[in-house]
Amino acid sequence: xxxxxxxxxxxxxxxxxxxxxxxxxxxxxxDLDNTLTTHNNPVPDPKRLEWFNKAKSSGLKMIIVSNxxxxxxxxxxxxxGLDFVPDGKKPLPRGYNEACRRLGIPKxxxxxxxxxxxxxxxxxxxxxxxxxxxxxxxxxxxxxxRVKRTLERPxxxxxxKKGSDK
Ligand SMILES: [Mg+2]
Numbered sequence: 308x309x310x311x312x313x314x315x316x317x318x319x320x321x322x323x324x325x326x327x328x329x330x331x332x333x334x335x336x337x338d339l340d341n342t343l344t345t346h347n348n349p350v351p352d353p354k355r356l357e358w359f360n361k362a363k364s365s366g367l368k369m370i371i372v373s374n375x376x377x378x379x380x381x382x383x384x385x386x387x388g389l390d391f392v393p394d395g396k397k398p399l400p401r402g403y404n405e406a407c408r409r410l411g412i413p414k415x416x417x418x419x420x421x422x423x424x425x426x427x428x429x430x431x432x433x434x435x436x437x438x439x440x441x442x443x444x445x446x447x448x449x450x451x452x453r454v455k456r457t458l459e460r461p462x463x464x465x466x467x468k469k470g471s472d473k
Pocket of ligand 1: 338339340341342421422423
Protein backbone atom coordinates (compact mmCIF):
# COMPACT_ATOMS: atom_id res chain seq x y z
CA UNK A 308 0.00 0.00 0.00
CA UNK A 309 1.30 3.37 -1.04
CA UNK A 310 0.59 5.13 2.22
CA UNK A 311 1.83 2.43 4.58
CA UNK A 312 5.23 2.96 6.16
CA UNK A 313 7.40 -0.06 6.92
CA UNK A 314 8.14 1.18 10.43
CA UNK A 315 6.45 3.64 12.78
CA UNK A 316 7.93 5.52 15.71
CA UNK A 317 6.72 8.42 17.78
CA UNK A 318 9.83 10.41 16.84
CA UNK A 319 13.31 9.80 15.43
CA UNK A 320 14.59 9.96 18.99
CA UNK A 321 12.53 6.83 19.70
CA UNK A 322 14.31 4.71 17.10
CA UNK A 323 16.32 2.45 19.36
CA UNK A 324 20.04 1.84 19.17
CA UNK A 325 20.54 -1.36 17.24
CA UNK A 326 17.42 -0.93 15.10
CA UNK A 327 19.28 -0.14 11.90
CA UNK A 328 21.71 -2.97 12.24
CA UNK A 329 18.92 -5.39 13.05
CA UNK A 330 16.96 -4.31 9.97
CA UNK A 331 20.02 -4.24 7.70
CA UNK A 332 19.73 -0.52 7.11
CA UNK A 333 23.15 1.02 6.62
CA UNK A 334 22.06 4.44 5.37
CA UNK A 335 19.21 6.73 6.36
CA UNK A 336 17.64 9.58 4.42
CA UNK A 337 16.34 12.23 6.79
CA ASP A 338 13.47 14.63 6.31
CA LEU A 339 14.07 18.00 7.97
CA ASP A 340 10.97 19.99 8.94
CA ASN A 341 8.94 18.52 11.78
CA THR A 342 11.16 15.43 11.74
CA LEU A 343 14.49 16.80 13.04
CA THR A 344 13.23 20.17 14.21
CA THR A 345 10.22 22.46 13.99
CA HIS A 346 9.51 24.52 10.85
CA ASN A 347 11.90 27.45 10.45
CA ASN A 348 13.95 26.44 13.48
CA PRO A 349 17.61 26.74 12.42
CA VAL A 350 18.88 24.17 14.93
CA PRO A 351 17.86 20.60 15.73
CA ASP A 352 15.69 19.92 18.70
CA PRO A 353 18.00 18.78 21.59
CA LYS A 354 16.48 15.33 22.03
CA ARG A 355 16.73 14.63 18.33
CA LEU A 356 20.27 16.02 18.17
CA GLU A 357 21.33 13.59 20.86
CA TRP A 358 19.79 10.73 18.88
CA PHE A 359 21.49 11.96 15.71
CA ASN A 360 24.92 12.05 17.36
CA LYS A 361 24.49 8.49 18.60
CA ALA A 362 23.34 7.27 15.19
CA LYS A 363 26.27 9.01 13.53
CA SER A 364 28.82 7.52 15.90
CA SER A 365 27.30 4.07 15.34
CA GLY A 366 28.41 4.39 11.70
CA LEU A 367 25.00 5.01 10.13
CA LYS A 368 25.35 7.01 6.91
CA MET A 369 22.89 9.89 6.69
CA ILE A 370 21.77 12.53 4.21
CA ILE A 371 18.93 15.07 4.22
CA VAL A 372 16.27 15.18 1.51
CA SER A 373 13.84 18.04 2.02
CA ASN A 374 11.15 19.63 -0.11
CA UNK A 375 12.20 22.92 1.39
CA UNK A 376 14.50 25.40 -0.38
CA UNK A 377 18.31 25.44 -0.27
CA UNK A 378 18.33 28.56 1.95
CA UNK A 379 16.53 26.58 4.61
CA UNK A 380 18.19 23.20 4.15
CA UNK A 381 21.83 24.11 3.63
CA UNK A 382 22.64 25.80 6.97
CA UNK A 383 20.81 23.07 8.85
CA UNK A 384 22.63 20.28 7.01
CA UNK A 385 25.95 22.04 7.55
CA UNK A 386 25.25 22.30 11.26
CA UNK A 387 24.96 18.50 11.34
CA GLY A 388 27.80 17.98 8.89
CA LEU A 389 25.52 16.23 6.40
CA ASP A 390 25.14 16.19 2.66
CA PHE A 391 21.70 17.33 1.50
CA VAL A 392 19.26 17.43 -1.40
CA PRO A 393 16.96 20.49 -1.23
CA ASP A 394 13.82 20.96 -3.36
CA GLY A 395 13.43 17.19 -3.15
CA LYS A 396 9.95 17.22 -4.72
CA LYS A 397 8.82 14.25 -2.64
CA PRO A 398 6.75 12.14 -3.38
CA LEU A 399 8.47 12.16 -6.78
CA PRO A 400 11.43 9.79 -6.63
CA ARG A 401 14.05 12.18 -7.98
CA GLY A 402 15.34 13.60 -4.69
CA TYR A 403 15.48 10.22 -3.03
CA ASN A 404 17.18 8.70 -6.06
CA GLU A 405 19.81 11.42 -6.02
CA ALA A 406 20.42 10.79 -2.31
CA CYS A 407 20.72 7.03 -2.89
CA ARG A 408 23.21 7.64 -5.65
CA ARG A 409 25.33 9.84 -3.37
CA LEU A 410 25.13 7.33 -0.53
CA GLY A 411 26.56 4.82 -2.95
CA ILE A 412 24.94 1.71 -1.52
CA PRO A 413 22.09 -0.46 -2.87
CA LYS A 414 18.55 0.68 -2.17
CA UNK A 415 17.90 -2.46 -0.17
CA UNK A 416 20.17 -1.04 2.55
CA UNK A 417 18.57 2.41 2.59
CA UNK A 418 15.52 3.73 4.45
CA UNK A 419 14.06 7.22 4.74
CA UNK A 420 12.41 8.80 7.74
CA UNK A 421 9.80 11.58 7.66
CA UNK A 422 6.63 12.97 9.20
CA UNK A 423 4.25 13.20 6.22
CA UNK A 424 2.35 10.44 4.45
CA UNK A 425 1.90 12.24 1.12
CA UNK A 426 5.53 13.29 0.74
CA UNK A 427 7.83 11.13 2.84
CA UNK A 428 6.05 7.78 2.93
CA UNK A 429 4.74 7.88 -0.64
CA UNK A 430 8.12 9.16 -1.84
CA UNK A 431 9.78 6.07 -0.40
CA UNK A 432 7.34 3.89 -2.29
CA UNK A 433 7.97 5.65 -5.58
CA UNK A 434 11.75 5.43 -5.04
CA UNK A 435 11.64 1.82 -3.87
CA UNK A 436 13.20 2.25 -0.44
CA UNK A 437 11.92 1.41 3.02
CA UNK A 438 9.90 4.02 4.88
CA UNK A 439 10.04 5.02 8.52
CA UNK A 440 7.18 7.25 9.65
CA UNK A 441 7.47 9.52 12.67
CA UNK A 442 4.76 11.78 14.03
CA UNK A 443 5.29 15.52 13.42
CA UNK A 444 6.93 17.41 16.28
CA UNK A 445 4.19 20.06 16.35
CA UNK A 446 1.02 20.87 14.36
CA UNK A 447 1.50 23.26 11.43
CA UNK A 448 -0.56 26.42 11.30
CA UNK A 449 -0.51 27.32 7.58
CA UNK A 450 -3.69 26.81 5.56
CA UNK A 451 -2.32 24.29 3.03
CA UNK A 452 -0.58 22.35 5.71
CA ARG A 453 -3.82 22.04 7.62
CA VAL A 454 -5.56 20.82 4.46
CA LYS A 455 -2.84 18.22 3.90
CA ARG A 456 -2.92 17.08 7.48
CA THR A 457 -6.71 16.71 7.35
CA LEU A 458 -6.50 14.56 4.20
CA GLU A 459 -3.69 12.56 5.74
CA ARG A 460 -5.52 11.80 8.98
CA PRO A 461 -7.45 8.69 7.83
CA UNK A 462 -4.20 7.21 6.46
CA UNK A 463 -2.11 7.68 9.58
CA UNK A 464 -0.67 4.60 11.23
CA UNK A 465 -1.53 3.89 14.82
CA UNK A 466 0.55 5.77 17.36
CA UNK A 467 3.05 3.55 19.12
CA LYS A 468 1.82 2.81 22.62
CA LYS A 469 4.89 3.92 24.46
CA GLY A 470 5.19 7.48 23.25
CA SER A 471 7.72 9.91 24.59
CA ASP A 472 7.33 13.50 25.61
CA LYS A 473 8.25 15.94 22.92
MG1 LIG B 1 8.58 17.06 7.26
